[in-house]
Amino acid sequence: MSTDDVSIEAEAPAEPAAMTFSDLGLGDAVLKALSDVGYETPSAIQAATIPTLLAGRDVVGLAQTGTGKTAAFALPILDRLDVSQKSVQALVLAPTRELALQVCEAFEKYASHVKGVHVLPVYGGQGYGVQLSALRRGVHIVVGTPGRIMDHLDKGTLDLSELKYLVLDEADEMLKMGFAEDVETILADTPDTKQVALFSATMPSAIRRISQQYLNDPEEITVKTKTTTSATIAQRYLIVSYQQKIDALTRILEVENFEGMIVFARTKSATEEIAEKLRARGYSAAAINGDIAQVQRERTVNQLKSGKLDILVATDVAARGLDVERISHVVNFDIPTDPESYVHRIGRTGRAGRSGDAISFVTPRERGLVNAIERATRQPLTLMQLPTAEDVNVTRLARFDDRITAALGQTERIDGFRDVIAHYVRNHDVPEVDVAAALAVVAQGESPLLLEPEPARPKREFEDRGDRGDRPGRFDRDDRGERPERRARPTSGPMATYRIAVGKRHRVEPRQIVGALANEGGLGRGDFGAIQIRPDFSLVELPANLPRETLDRLTGTRISGQLIQLRLDTGGPGRRQSDDRPARKPRHKDGPGAS
Numbered sequence: 001m002s003t004d005d006v007s008i009e010a011e012a013p014a015e016p017a018a019m020t021f022s023d024l025g026l027g028d029a030v031l032k033a034l035s036d037v038g039y040e041t042p043s044a045i046q047a048a049t050i051p052t053l054l055a056g057r058d059v060v061g062l063a064q065t066g067t068g069k070t071a072a073f074a075l076p077i078l079d080r081l082d083v084s085q086k087s088v089q090a091l092v093l094a095p096t097r098e099l100a101l102q103v104c105e106a107f108e109k110y111a112s113h114v115k116g117v118h119v120l121p122v123y124g125g126q127g128y129g130v131q132l133s134a135l136r137r138g139v140h141i142v143v144g145t146p147g148r149i150m151d152h153l154d155k156g157t158l159d160l161s162e163l164k165y166l167v168l169d170e171a172d173e174m175l176k177m178g179f180a181e182d183v184e185t186i187l188a189d190t191p192d193t194k195q196v197a198l199f200s201a202t203m204p205s206a207i208r209r210i211s212q213q214y215l216n217d218p219e220e221i222t223v224k225t226k227t228t229t230s231a232t233i234a235q236r237y238l239i240v241s242y243q244q245k246i247d248a249l250t251r252i253l254e255v256e257n258f259e260g261m262i263v264f265a266r267t268k269s270a271t272e273e274i275a276e277k278l279r280a281r282g283y284s285a286a287a288i289n290g291d292i293a294q295v296q297r298e299r300t301v302n303q304l305k306s307g308k309l310d311i312l313v314a315t316d317v318a319a320r321g322l323d324v325e326r327i328s329h330v331v332n333f334d335i336p337t338d339p340e341s342y343v344h345r346i347g348r349t350g351r352a353g354r355s356g357d358a359i360s361f362v363t364p365r366e367r368g369l370v371n372a373i374e375r376a377t378r379q380p381l382t383l384m385q386l387p388t389a390e391d392v393n394v395t396r397l398a399r400f401d402d403r404i405t406a407a408l409g410q411t412e413r414i415d416g417f418r419d420v421i422a423h424y425v426r427n428h429d430v431p432e433v434d435v436a437a438a439l440a441v442v443a444q445g446e447s448p449l450l451l452e453p454e455p456a457r458p459k460r461e462f463e464d465r466g467d468r469g470d471r472p473g474r475f476d477r478d479d480r481g482e483r484p485e486r487r488a489r490p491t492s493g494p495m496a497t498y499r500i501a502v503g504k505r506h507r508v509e510p511r512q513i514v515g516a517l518a519n520e521g522g523l524g525r526g527d528f529g530a531i532q533i534r535p536d537f538s539l540v541e542l543p544a545n546l547p548r549e550t551l552d553r554l555t556g557t558r559i560s561g562q563l564i565q566l567r568l569d570t571g572g573p574g575r576r577q578s579d580d581r582p583a584r585k586p587r588h589k590d591g592p593g594a595s
Contacts, residue, residue: 024050027079029113034075037109043068048221050076053197058218060211061199070106073167073197077141078107080164083116086138087162091190093146093183095173096320097123097294098301103143103169117141122158124148125294132157146174146182153189163190171200171207173320180206187214233350236384237335237360237370243515244386245333245361246277251387252331252359253283253311255395260304260326263313264345266334269561274333275313285311288318316341322348332360335369339376359384400440495529496544500564503536512559513540520557521550539569 021034021042034040042050045063052059053076063069077090094100104121111117120134122144135157142149142158152158166187168174174183187196187210196215200207211218240248249263263285265271271287278285286300286309297318303309305324312319316336327349336342342360349356360381362370370381408414425432502508510531517523517540529541546554554566 019047021046021075025054026050026075030075030079030110032113033110036112039071043072045069045221045223046072046075048223049073049197052219052221053077053195054079056195058195058215059197060203060215060218060220061197061223062203062221063199063201063223069169069199070103071110073169073199074103074107074110077165077167078111078114078117081114081117081140083114083140085140085162088135088139088142088158088160089162090141090165090167091149091160091163091186092141092143092167092169093149093174093179093186094143094169095145095177095179096317097125097145097297098318098320098322099170100143100145101298102323107141107143119143122148122152123294128157146179146186149186150182153186160186160190163194166190166194166196168196168198168200168210171198171210172202172204175204175206184210184214231379232354233346233356233358235346235358235360235379235381237362237381238384238386239364239367240361240386241515242363243511243519246274246519248361248386249274249278249331249333250281251392253278254392255387256329256357256359258310258329258357260307260309260324261311261329261331262319262322262327262345262348263311263331263333264319264336265313265315268315270334271313271315271318273558273561275311278311278313283311284309285313287313289315290317292318316345319345319348323351324348325351325354327356329357329359332358335360335362335366337369339373342373343377494544495541497569498540498542498566499569500538500540500559500566501536502559502562502564503534503538505535506560506562508533508538508560513538516557516559516564517542517554521546521554523550 019042020040022031024042024047026034045061046068049059049061049069049072053073059073061069061072073092081089092100092103094103100121100123104119107117107119111119118134118137118139119141120131120139120143122131122142124145124147131152135152149158153160168183171183174180196218198207198211198215198218211220238248238252253261263274265274268289268291271289275285275287286303288297288300292300300309300312301322301324304312305326307326312322313333314322330346330349332342332345336345346356346358349358360370374380421432421435424430424435500513502513510533513531514525514528517528518525523542527543530539531541532539551566554564557564557566
């Protein structure tokens with residue numbers, strides 16, 4: 001084996017504009033499949049890699065996700081496959097189940113005119129029975145995760161003795177996930193005569209060592225791009241407090257013209273919570289994370305692809321390998337702390353030349369992350385403003401107009417109702433415009449069509465305080481400089497003391513309590529009195545005459561992931577005279593949004 005890599009750098013776009021796939025040496029069957037899916041011009045990685053692989057050379061391809069590297073190795077493999085043989089001729093190793101399925105789908109799409117090709121995905125979480133029966137029938141191409149491939153090799157259920165082509169897709173990710181030993185074992189236990197293609201976004205020393213040890217005189221192909229994020233993605237960010245994020249997301253969903261969306265959160269529990277709140281607001285949303293069973297994960301992704309689901313709330317790991325054309329928007333509900341994760345996230349949209357939108361929620365003390373991302377990607381992020389009530393109302397009216405226009409196009413049904421309306425107008429002496437308004441009320445239901453105008457903002461507003469607005473231990477003061485937890489009780493009505501099951505040990509702060517209860521219960525600032533935070537619970541003064549519906553909603557509210565179990569405090573006002581004074585916010589570093 002040679003350790004002297006031959007290096008070719010493909011500056012994107014390196015190929016002439018007139019280049020087509022037919023110029024790369026591919027056969028008619030593969031070219032016909034490409035024509036069916038509308039592919040004409042190869043990407044930089046495809047133009048440089050396909051002829052090299054067709055010539056039988058090993059390849060090390062350095063390229064980011066979304067550059068078209070799947071076709072770069074799948075097309076040459078399909079072009080040279082011997083379908084008369086029933087043995088496994090090609091093996092593709094991928095770091096995640098999602099990527100393995102995506103690669104399988106690509107192979108099947110490109111093989112639509114290559115008769116008799118059998119492709120099998122092999123990954124954990126899927127029953128062995130399906131995989132074993134397919135292997136017994138005969139499979140030409142296996143795409144799988146290293147762990148499950150090793151399981152089959154250990155059991156003797158996967159024979160790679162006739163292997164001709166081996167691909168390592170996203171090799172750096174496989175090593176990061178702990179598959180280095182499995183990958184090297186597979187490379188060592190397969191025929192020395194096989195052709196190997198290794199694709200990676202980066203070239204750490206471990207990848208360099210593997211390429212030198214297991215690849216035969218590889219040609220190194222590097223796709224250099226001017227930025228690490230696609231120029232087709234519009235990147236924006238919104239300065240928003242932790243408590244405002246759900247409301248901000250709801251308003252963005254109202255005004256943005258999106259088809260499919262992925263919302264990224266840091267934790268598994270956050271994905272479930274966000275999806276639940278979006279469903280409660282009438283959106284088609286589902287969560288996907290490491291705790292979701294594989295069958296459910298696949299069903300959810302298929303629903304997103306088919307249009308039965310519009311919003312996927314995901315963690316970074318769960319979204320690896322997702323390539324869904326419907327994804328027009330990516331929202332970073334929690335902005336990632338490293339630029340690489342940011343690039344991977346927003347790469348779920350704007351793929352293969354399509355346009356996309358990426359919106360990141362940034363708390364005031366996270367402004368520095370925006371600067372780091374801009375430096376790393378060499379692309380600016382545009383500051384956007386939270387859509388106002390007026391913006392939302394304009395969008396709602398436009399959609400309402402569209403519904404009326406669409407209904408007017410149903411001429412036969414319209415004709416059938418004209419006599420009904422005319423009859424009502426004659427017998428009740430009501431103007432037709434009033435009848436139309438009444439029918440709009442019936443169609444709209446109990447939910448108001450338009451939002452109430454927003455009240456005038458006070459002089460000291462969250463957005464104007466800069467980085468101080470989200471700092472732990474800081475809270476808005478009133479005109480007298482008093483903190484809300486020390487204000488006198490509102491004069492709008494009698495107050496009662498409620499107990500909630502979160503306290504100091506949950507690292508809860510007054511502003512989290514106010515934000516959560518106000519958001520879920522529709523409460524205003526004047527509805528809050530004293531707040532006392534004890535070790536295991538907190539006491540909150542709220543109006544004594546809260547409606548039962550509001551109480552039910554508040555009882556199911558979570559703060560810091562904890563169900564608050566709101567109930568009237570039987571201890572009464574006397575508790576406030578104990579040694580525990582009304583709580584100031586602890587000045588620790590772990591505030592909401594920090595994790």
